[in-house]
Amino acid sequence: MLSRRDFASLAAALWAEAVASAQQHHHDLALQVAPATPVFFTAKERATLDQLTALIIPADERSGGALAAGVTQYIETVVCHAQKPLQTAWQTGIRPYIGAANPTVLLTAAAANEFRPRTPAERFFVMLKDACVDGFYTSREGITKELGYKGYTFLREFPGAQPADLKPPPGHQPLLRQRS
């Protein structure tokens, strides 16, 4: 199942721990009248994250992308509750992008080796991209607008599929890659 993947690397394990810890925070917040937004990043770091997440998941006619989905806030909530090494990894990873003239170029370079990341910049890209996928595709914006998910609605009957000789659409190329 999807939730059981991608927990091999240390970063992923730390990330997961941070997500769990964020939940505890959420429970604690539930007791307060006005829950505070967790603050971890500086204003510059946050603005840079907004910029980067929007480059990875841009807005278009379907949805408002990472910005509308609050992916930066999702990341900040998780990192806020993370252990120190993961927090540091985010801070140092963002640094080269702060005030960068052309972040797209930097991102593209960091992405070139994303299934065999070796350098800190390449590793940061993977961490950022995975967090974007987690944050966006579990958000209301991502699920209902981007993916156009149609579930949780009523059907009078479930007609069932008919046996058919289904083929991949013309020009389909296998895209999936495994990270090493």
Add this chain to the structure above:
Amino acid sequence: MAKIYDVCIIGSGAAGGMTGHVLTQAGLDVAMLEAGAKRDPSELPVHRLRRWNLPKRGLRGDYFQEYLEESKFLIDDKKEPYGWVGDDYFQFVRVRAVGGKSLFWAGVTPRLGVEEFQPLDDHDTRWPISYADIAPWYDKVEALIGVSSSGKPLGAFPLNNGLPALNPKVAELEFAKVAGKLGKGLEMIPIPKAILTKDHNGRPACHYCGPCWVGCDSGSKFDSLRVFINTAEKTGKLTLMPGSRVRSIELDKEGRARKAHYYDVANKTWKELEAKQFVMAAGCVESAHILLNSKIANSSGLVGRYLSEHMYASIGGHLPQLTGRAVTNEDGNGAHSFIPDLTKNWRGKKFLRGYQIFPGGSTGETTFAGKSIPGFGQQWKKSIRDYHTAGASVLFQGEVLPYRDNRIEVDEKLKDDAGIPGIRFHFKYRDNEKAMFKDMMETGEELLKAAGAEYFPPKNPTWSPYGHSIHYVGTARMGADPKTSVTDSYGQSHDVPNLFVHDAGIFVTAGNQNPTLTILALAMRGSERIVDRLKRREA
């Protein structure tokens, strides 16, 4: 003077509900002690709580568990702690509400077959009843609660007494086409589910809104609250007492059960209730927990032992023939087709017993394919949308053999907020489960390959955490010999004549099938016997 009830039932889930139903229909005066609150079905989180409302977004550990925690239907483990040994974490999911776990089950109702009751191997298994003994009650339960048909018998898997079968989903058909080509004799058939495919006994047919484990808003899925408890209350014979956490059962001088001691959660006071008969139906772990705390019914030393469940494993991929489709509502009510246990065709000396396979997929709520697709930006997003309609997975549910040392024990240090000693799990999979798991992964890869899937062989495959199935069985196993079992085949204690166990505690093995239908059948059979015995005594 305090009232003395004919029967006190402890627990209100599938077993307790069925027992209450049969006994109140027979006119008996019944008290039901339930630790959780009675909550209106409109409080079920269905359609209100969505993935984006969850702080972890279902991304760590277990979506189901996080969902129920957020909906406040689960026990708070801090208030009622439990333990495990070393690294052997046991995922113990406890629903606290009238209706119990039946509110949140997925509704899958396969019967156990001939070979589950009389296994072909000599592992420590002696059911005192055969399939033929229980089959009439399977028939009756299915007619009462309404289940969908499994279409036809297959191998040792029996045909049920069902309403129309569920229609197959598109990804299921892709697997159905190739299942037979593996040379293993695999075949997909409709899943039998306690989800109505047409109106039945005053309940409406399913409206296919999605995952049934979030709770059913229409009552089309069987749950104990709406099918049994509410109707039993209308007879005027059921006194339902929510918020009553039972600590122990007290015996009288003759060794008969006389009183239940329970904690009134709302008033934080201790109370007691007298009855002529007691039925344990708190779920196999909690029932054994109460018996152990009571220090009764355990001359065999087996209360709490032979705890079993199902091993879960899965492998996922994407089916290229399903990429780039238009998004439609194809959730149905979860899986609609499955492969019953046919491992007898090849398991040979590899492992004992067998497993069910649930191959399927759909255009689901979310996808994480983006992590495996190179790049970022608009084109990358488009590719994710294409793969979103192609997600597929093969899920396995296999029998964990019953082992004497897989057990719960009372741990006096783990006291709950009322001071009741909690339990610690001693639980491990052994060589047979490891061999079965390996075979599951091989078969999963064969199915994905045959269906043409894009997938990656798992790098470090592992089974789901112990307890993940929530199909806890054993702990008060039935049998003919009081030395090697806790109850007889009707759930009557060998030691305490007016004490009965009606939940999955009395299972001798887990089989590979989901347990609820068998819980209901055994509870109905045991309850009818209680009624018969009382009538004969009065006659």
